[in-house]
Amino acid sequence: MASIASNFLVLMSVLFPIIAGFALFSRPIFEDRHVYVGFMTFISAGIIFLAAFCAESNLIVLCRVTQDLSIAFRMDAPARAFSCLVAFVWVLVTLYSFEYLRRRPPVDRFYAFFLSTFGILVGVACAGNLLTLYLFYELLTFMTLPLVMHSQQREAIRATVKYLLYSLIGAALALGGFFFFHVYGVSMEFTPGGFLDIAKISSENSREMILTVIFLTLLGFGAKAGLVPLHSWLPTAHPVAPTPASAVLSGLITKAGVIAMFRVVYYVAGADFLRGTWVQTALLYIALLTIFTGSMMAFIEKHLKKRIAWSSVSQVSYVVFAMMLLTPDGIRGAVLQIAAHAVSKSCLFLSAGVVIYFALMGANYHYADQLRGIGKELPVTMTCFALASVSLIGLPISGGFTAKWYMASGALELGSVGIFGVVILMISALLTAGYLLPIVTDAFFPGEDYDYTIVVPFHLPMNMRIALLLLGASAILTGVFAGNIIDFVDANMIPLLY
Amino acid sequence: MSVNIFAYNIPFISIFLMMLAAIITPILPNRKRIPEKLSCAVVFVNVILSAYLIYVLTNSGGSLTFNFAMGNFPAPWGNELRAGPLEAILSFAFCVSMLLSLMGNSDSTAEDIPEKRRVIFCVLVNLLTASLLALTYTNDIFTAYVFIEINTIAACAIVAVKESPESIRAALRYMIMSSVGSGLLLIAICLLYDLTGHLSMQNMNLVIKNLIANREYIMPLTVALALATIGLAIKSALYPFASWLPDAHGNSTNVSSAILSGLVLKGHIFLLIKIFVRVFGLEAIHDLRMDNIIFALGIIAMIMGSVNALSQVNVKRMIAWSSVAQVGYIFLGIGLNTNAGIAAACLHIIVHATVKPMLYAAVSGLSSAAGHSKSLHALMGTFYVNRWAGLGLIAGAFSMMGIPAFAGFASKLSLMLASFDSPVMIFSLAALVTSSVLNALYYVPAVIVVLTHDKTKPKVHMNVSMIYKISMGIFIALTIYLGLFCVTLLRLLTRGVIVLG
Amino acid sequence: MNEDLRIIWRNFFNWVMGNGARPENEEIIPEAPPDLPFTQKQESRNSRFHELTLRERYSHWLEIHGLHLFSNVYSGMSVLICVVIVLLLLVTVAELPKFGSENNPANNEVMERYINSGGEETGAKNIVSGMILDYRAFDTFGESALLFTAAVSVLMLLAVSRRDSKNSPERLHKFSQDDSILRGVALLSIPVIVLLGCVVILNGHLKPGGGFSGGAILSAALIFAANAYGFGSVHKFFSERKFVIMISSALMIYALLNAWSFFTGANDFEAYISKGAIGNIFSAGLILPLNICLSLIVAGILYGFYALFSEEEI
């Protein structure tokens, strides 16, 4: 009995937000759409938390497509962790978005897709096999398109088309991999340690081919994570979306790509299969290249949201780098970095959104160097911005610091690549400090010549304030409570390695 | 006789039922849309009959097939029908698709075709269905030729039924290309008759096997096979010969486009499959090197169809070019030249016969919401006027892109799995993947446009008829059903292909 | 350096993709107020910065030269295809079994049975008639259905829709209504022609001829009558409605007869139709009624074609 209830819970955590979202297209049930959306997001988050903490981790088959292919879910450890993270950030971003979206109609369409993206992200997290993962990965692309092109302007459309093209190329690569894994796998179900049919591979002498396929699949899924050859949609698409959308795009949806890569590495191929192969080395180098490029471009970029988007390119690749180390410390670092980056990047985007929202009152605050002295007008916002920056740079006690600490110690076990990686990580941290800290210092300490008489106190709406403060605080708290996360990782994910 | 006497007569009954319906329609009183109701009713009866036939054939336990002599004489002397799982499933799919096309487009049919012409339209539809069923069931290649000609004339007339100058021109062009195709097919049949002395498919097969084993008449056999293939390729719009298709499908009424791309092309392709599997046999096809050519043409069609669709302004033409690409998928499956490949091709025939009429019905719903404009731009925001049509478009687009859980993915998957052991695997993989991306590049913008609010337009309200909603609902349900539960179907199709040969 | 490259790349991209070169100082503002939907034409498109893109140039060029080029290429390809097909067919023909030889593959058991037992099994003296109306009756049924299809389609194209459009063009041919020589000859010859037609139809299973040829002769008589006495006089007993009813009912009887013989034959039921003695007029089972139905169909349809093409109505 309990099993049926828990299965239902897991299915509902995926399907409920999607249904609730699409219900928005029908005739109004609630006069005030914000009430409806808030209510539904809350219920969804509740279901997801309940599922993450209580549901059993058995395979739930929704339907069978062929004998060995099915749409199936499994609430295993990574799924639990990631869906909790998604639910937490989503509730806060939704809270924030009410005020913001008042000025950006049409509300119905935005929330319909926003809510269903919520469900689909959870679906990506608890996909039980590669088919389900691919399905939800594609759906994620299509559901986020309307979010990116929300404003329906020329730039937005162009960005959407770019986003679509890159995502599709990525998905196409993944699809090719999918076909191969279907033939060379024992089953299609995610199994810790991989489901590849090693005997078949060695008897057909096709190890190199399978490695190539894995590499291409990882690159394909990397498109969502902004990995280098397919990264350039990210700095185009994220800034044009409305701020709540860009917050989740950067904070969580890029992580969907990472989760997919994680599944391929640890559940399809298996860490043992990849350890020491050229695929590992190549991906490590690609991740490092992405880290460096992202930081460098963010450093050069003047436009505020674009700078944050470039920063995402670099920060998400930290996760890829850590994940591909294939060591316990690597996994610890990756999980910590996912959590820390999700909250701090959302916080950064939301703060930037407040600045732009504030800018609608008159001034033009789109560029990093225009923010001088803004801390006097928006103290809470800029404080949160500072907290998130601290975490992104990796200053001690913040979430980013512990993540990078584990990452570096994992990398050093790996020899020359690792040492090179640590050097890049250091440089990138410096660059991160270089592109984020000046904004904060300028905002709070505009200098002697700043004219304090023009300061107009701006009353930040309460729900925005709550969202920002909670996200900013959790950027630090992920560092403070890193020990608990590490315990969870040690108990559940380290066994994946061997 | 491994089946009961009623099931044994089903192929004959369904063909003659359609024919009699066609013949009686002009005499009927032309009131209250009686002719249309009659067509729908007869097609519906055929749906039930072929469903029963599938049931009987798969549960009879004995041999899966039977031959039905049309008259007192068995195969080499008299005409014969042959029914097996493949034929039964395909005729079921054709009838379902025909019924849903007629129902889903009945509103736009009523608008586009005046009442007097609608009688003739119904006659033509009945004749077309009858000829498709005959093409599916026939075991005699000359009978197939005669019914192909019925099919062609009825299809051209259905294009011309709109009576606009463009549609007349398109029909003429279609007619000319089809005539070239049937001329080539006819001379190929004559050559084959001369070499084998038979017109019945299985007897031809026996002789051809002998000839190939003795290496006699290899050159004439190759030429005959090539001419028949080219002829049928022209008729089924394989890419280099497909220039007539966008004209014909883009300029006709919606129901005509739906029927043409959903059924007419498929009938010809199925005849080609019969010629390949039943007349020549797969080894002979491989010996005569026809499989690689078909495979390569299929890949070219997949890519070029999509590339051409990318630059279309008119939605109907876009969907028509997409048909060209989809025909490429089918030919790719045939070109694999294995039982699994041909079964996958048949699955794609069924998938496309479901999805394409759905797309046309959706477009007809959307464009009537947009004041009958067919340009993509004019469809902006029509989702909110006719939600059923919008949902149909989305489901169709997802299916064409190959999103899992939609019909297109199932056939892509089976095509891919069928091609895995062949040496050309990497090409088909690349083509399938590229074409999925290309499909998405024109279907997603269409979906986006339909979903985008247009603030400059006044709000339109439209009453969507119940029959439209029902047929759209069935269409969408079928699409998802095929995407999720195609495994039994695919197994049946594979068995059908094995017993066909 | 980097900036220059970026500008060059951007201009190139715009040139290809069709945005027109954009001035460098035009900044992109991502979140401008949402009052300008993207359907509206943007200013930059019409501004002086707009130059022809590759795509536009291509379409302009295609507009001017496209049809000419297309027809040239098309002709060239067609000639090539025809030559290739003819050469291939010639080579094939050289390889084919010898003309007139007894040992050709086509002269096999099929043909032997048609001749050896055709007489007994169909009762027809004319083996070809027996073959097309009994052994391979389904083909012939398909053929008459094909004629019906064509008739219906032509009727739709030339009669029904023109009456709908109401602006049908002036009738092109006015037949002289008082040509006494023509009338005289017609009076004499039409009965003969009809008689000949009947003979050909009724002897279809005995001599060369049958429903198709007899029907054609009958339609010739009708056409002659229409030409001599004007269409009006034919219309008196042969209106469009009657025409349709005649064809449909003849085809219906034909189809039902065929269906009866197919059904009983396939299921080994008793068909209750005697074959008669070879050579008699009432022999050969269903062939005679089938021939009569066929001749009615063919006569009606051929006359219909003539009337539709010359007078634009029946």
Add this chain to the structure above:
Amino acid sequence: MFAKLVVNHYEAAAVIIFGIGLSNLLLQRNLIKKIIGLNIMNTSVYLFLAAKGYISGRAAPLLIQDAAGNWINDASVYVNPVPSGLVLTGIVVSLSVTAFALALTLRLYESYATLNIDEALLKMTREQEALEENLLQESDEDVLL
């Protein structure tokens, strides 16, 4: 090969006529001539079939009586009846196709006042040009991209 062609000269002539018909069908711009080409093509196939049915020195497939009045049904006396039947069917097919194609041509002539399919296309494009101008003014290319 040439010697063999001389033996099969009926068939050779038939395929040459087939080529003539096909090239007419493809190359003629005038629709009536195209349809004539179609008919030539079909007729050549009948010639081909008739030649294939012939067996030298045999009678037409109409049963004949011997001196005693018995029907001779011996396969070695008559030519092959099958091609004749196919030709009969083929004639009706080509008749129907021709009638339908001519009706379409007539309608095309009424719409465009030309029998040349290229000119019809040209006229159609010219008619649509004005229409497309309007369309282009409204549309935005990014939507179509």
